Amino acid sequence: MNDQGTVHTPHEHEQLGLTNGQVIDMYRYMLLGRKFDERNLLLQRAGKINFHVSGIGQEAAQAAAAFALDREKDYFLPYYRDYSFVLSVGMTPYELMLSAFAKADDPNSGGRQMPGHFGSKRLRIVTGSSPVTTQVPHAVGVALSAKMRKQDFVSFVTFGEGSSNQGDFHEGANFAGVHKLPVIFMCENNQYAISVPLHKQISGKVSDRALGYGFPGIRVDGNDALAVYKAVKEARERAVRGEGPTLIEAMMYRLSPHSTSDNDLAYRTKEEVDENWKKDGIVRFKQYLISCGIWDEEKDADLQAQLALEIKEATESADNAPFPKPEDTLKHVYAGDSEEGVY
Numbered sequence: 001m002n003d004q005g006t007v008h009t010p011h012e013h014e015q016l017g018l019t020n021g022q023v024i025d026m027y028r029y030m031l032l033g034r035k036f037d038e039r040n041l042l043l044q045r046a047g048k049i050n051f052h053v054s055g056i057g058q059e060a061a062q063a064a065a066a067f068a069l070d071r072e073k074d075y076f077l078p079y080y081r082d083y084s085f086v087l088s089v090g091m092t093p094y095e096l097m098l099s100a101f102a103k104a105d106d107p108n109s110g111g112r113q114m115p116g117h118f119g120s121k122r123l124r125i126v127t128g129s130s131p132v133t134t135q136v137p138h139a140v141g142v143a144l145s146a147k148m149r150k151q152d153f154v155s156f157v158t159f160g161e162g163s164s165n166q167g168d169f170h171e172g173a174n175f176a177g178v179h180k181l182p183v184i185f186m187c188e189n190n191q192y193a194i195s196v197p198l199h200k201q202i203s204g205k206v207s208d209r210a211l212g213y214g215f216p217g218i219r220v221d222g223n224d225a226l227a228v229y230k231a232v233k234e235a236r237e238r239a240v241r242g243e244g245p246t247l248i249e250a251m252m253y254r255l256s257p258h259s260t261s262d263n264d265l266a267y268r269t270k271e272e273v274d275e276n277w278k279k280d281g282i283v284r285f286k287q288y289l290i291s292c293g294i295w296d297e298e299k300d301a302d303l304q305a306q307l308a309l310e311i312k313e314a315t316e317s318a319d320n321a322p323f324p325k326p327e328d329t330l331k332h333v334y335a336g337d338s339e340e341g342v343y
Contacts, residue, residue, distance in 0.1 A: 006221065006224055006227060008224075008226055008288055008291075010291050010292045010293070011292050012226060013226060013292075016226060016229060016230055016233070017233075018067070018229070020292070020294045022067060023285075023289060023292075023294075024289065024294065024295065025067075026063050026064060026067050026088075026225060026229075026285070027063075027282075027285050027286060027289060027295075028303060028307070029059075029063040029066070029084050029087050029088040030059040030060055030062075030063045030084050030225070030281070030282045030285065031059075031282060031303065031304070031307055032084070032087050032093065032307050032310070032311075033055065033059045033062065033063070033083040033084025033085075033087055034056060034059050034084070034282060035307050035308060035311045036083050036087070036093055036096060036097075036311060037052075037054050037055055037056050037059075037083055037256070038056070039311050039315060040052040040054075040100055040115070041054060041256070041260065043100065043315070044260045045260070048101075048319065049100045049101055049102075049115070050102075051114060051115060051259065051260055051261070052100070052115060052116075052259065052260045053080045053081060053114075053115065053116045053258070053259045053260075054081065054254075054256035054257065054258075054259065054260075055081030055082065055083050055084070055254075055256075056254070056255045056256040057190065057252055057253050057254055057255035057256065057276070057280065057281075058081055058082075058084075058188050058190060058222070058252050058254065059083070059084035059281065059282055060084075060222065060223055060224070060225045060228070060252075060281025060282055060284070060285055061186075061188060061222040061223075061225070061228045061250040061252060061281065062082050062083070062084040062085035062088070062158075062188075063084045063085065063087075063088045063225065064225040064226070064228040064229040064232070065085060065156065065158075065186060065228055065229070065232045066084075066085050066088030066089050067088065067229060068228075068229045068230075068231075068232035068233040068236060069089075069154070069156055069232065069236060070153065070154075070236070071088075071089050071090065073124075073152075073153045074124065074153050074154050074155065074156060074236075075124045075125075075126060075139075075142045075153060075154075075155045075156070076089055076123070076124060076125045076126065076155075076156050076157075077125075077126045077128070077135040077136075077138055077139040077142070077155060077156065077157040077158070078118055078125065078128065078135075078157075078158050079128065079132075079135060079158045079159050079160065079163070079188070080114075080115075080116030080117065080118075080128065081116065081160075081188065081190075081254075082118070082158055083096065083116075085158070086118050086120075086123075086125060089123055089125065090120075090122075090123045091118070091120060091123060091125070092314070093310055093311055093314035094313075094314040094317055094318060095107050095108070095120075096115075096314075097314045097315055097317070097318030097319075098111070098318045098321060099111070099113070099115050099116075099117075100115045100318065101318045101319060101321065102323070102324075103318060103321040103322065103323060103324070104321070104322050104323060104324040104325070104328065105321055105322075107119075107120055107122075108120070108127070109127070110324060110328065110331065110332070111323065111324050112324075113127075114130060116128075117129070117130070126138055126139075126142065132159070132160070132162070132163045132166065133159055133163040133166040133168035133169050134168055135157050135159065136157055136159060136163070136168050136169050136172040136173075136185065137168050137171060137172040137175070138157075139155040139156070139157035139172065139183050139185075140155075140172040140175050140176045140181060140183055142155040142183070143155045143176060143181035143182045143183035143239075143245070144175075144179065144181055146181075146182050147179065147180075147181055147182065152240045153182070154182040154183065154184060154236055154239040154240065155182070155183045155184070156183075156184045156186065156232075157183065157184070157185055157186070158186045158187075158188055159185075159186075159187060159188070160187070160188055160189070160190060160193060161187055161188075161189040161190070161191075161193065161198060161201060161202060161206050161249075162192075162193025162194070162196070162201060163187075164187055164202070164206045164209065165193075165201060165202070169185075170209075172185075173185065173209070173210065173213045173245070173247070174213050176213070176215070176244070176245040177210075177213035177214040177215050177244065177245060178213075178214075179244075180215075180242065180243065180244035180245075181244060181245055182239035182240060182242075182244070182245070183239070183245045184232060184235045184236065184239060184245065184246055184248065185210075185245060185246070185247045185248065186232070186247075186248045186249075186250060187206045187207075187247070187248065187249045187250065188222065188250055188252060189206060189222070189249050189250060189251050189252065190252050190253055190254035191252075191253050191254065192254055192258065192264075192267075192268070194258045194262070195258070195262075195264075195266070195267040197267070197268070205217075205219055205249060206219075206247070206249040207219040207247055207248070207249035209247065210245075210246070210247035214244075215244050215245045215246060215247065216238075216246050216247070217246070217247040217248075217249065218231055218246070218247070218248055218249070219248075219249040219251060220248060220249070220250055220251070221250075221251055222250030222251050222252030222281065223251075223252055223253075223279050223280070223281035223284060224281065224284065225281060225284075225285045225288075226288075228248075228250055231246075231248050231250075232248065234246075235248060252281070253276040253279065255273060255276060255277060255280070286300065
């Protein structure tokens with residue numbers, strides 16, 4: 001160990017069953033999420049979009065978790081910072097930008113929901129809601145369906161450490177433990193519940209809470225993509241064997257403000273944030289790839305330029321896309337409504 005966490009030997013990913021191409025792809029989605037996030041912060045400050053909730057600092061764990069799941073059949077219940085996760089399971093920057101600009105073709109909600117409220121029937125991303133932690137009992141319900149139907153998919157749900165104090169978490173965890181359901185709970189512990197630091201929220205470990213509900217809880221370094229991948233992969237294997245849920249607490253740090261409405265320096269220092277930038281999981285994973293001899297600065301510069309162009313094109317296309325019509329308010333309100341919203 002050093003101050004950056006576990007030191008991985010070159011090609012350790014191969015021992016976990018990952019190919020060189022897969023880990024490079026994983027890195028790509030980390031970066032794509034970061035660039036999407038950074039662009040949205042600029043768009044909001046420029047008055048082009050109304051609001052953005054940032055996930056900068058959490059991308060490594062998100063992409064790693066996605067790669068450890070079965071992206072062809074598992075169900076996903078992400079929380080509002082999970083840009084790298086939803087991109088990794090198949091959403092496109094253009095689809096996310098349509099949501100940010102609240103445009104009619106937004107596949108998440110037709111421009112109705114706040115950004116970061118993901119939903120895709122095609123990708124089995126279950127629509128999220130604004131009250132935090134409501135996705136946890138929903139994920140447990142999806143897992144119950146898998147067990148009742150005797151199907152081998154799992155549900156995967158994420159939330160912040162503040163959410164682990166909500167009743168929804170405890171009720172969901174208890175039900176999942178009692179019925180040994182194939183659900184993976186991943187707490188993205190980013191140290192702050194809006195402005196409340198971890199030491200004022202929780203006296204122990206979030207992962208230890210699993211013990212009370214009869215299933216394993218583990219804490220991993222959320223800036224270590226391979227550690228997160230291994231934890232989620234093993235949790236999935238347990239779930240499909242019928243051994244029930246797992247709680248994973250991925251330790252990380254929210255490098256950006258809580259949202260574009262937040263002044264984070266009102267409750268933490270610039271020095272603290274700067275210190276945590278040194279632990280950035282994306283930079284760590286890049287250095288790991290270089291140590292394996294499968295990546296270099298020239299390839300990195302090419303990828304950065306490619307992703308910047310991808311984000312630019314997605315931004316321009318979404319900005320120019322049509323807004324919903326006023327009568328679209330009537331769509332999808334009652335069962336049996338028509339596409340025009342006339343009953």
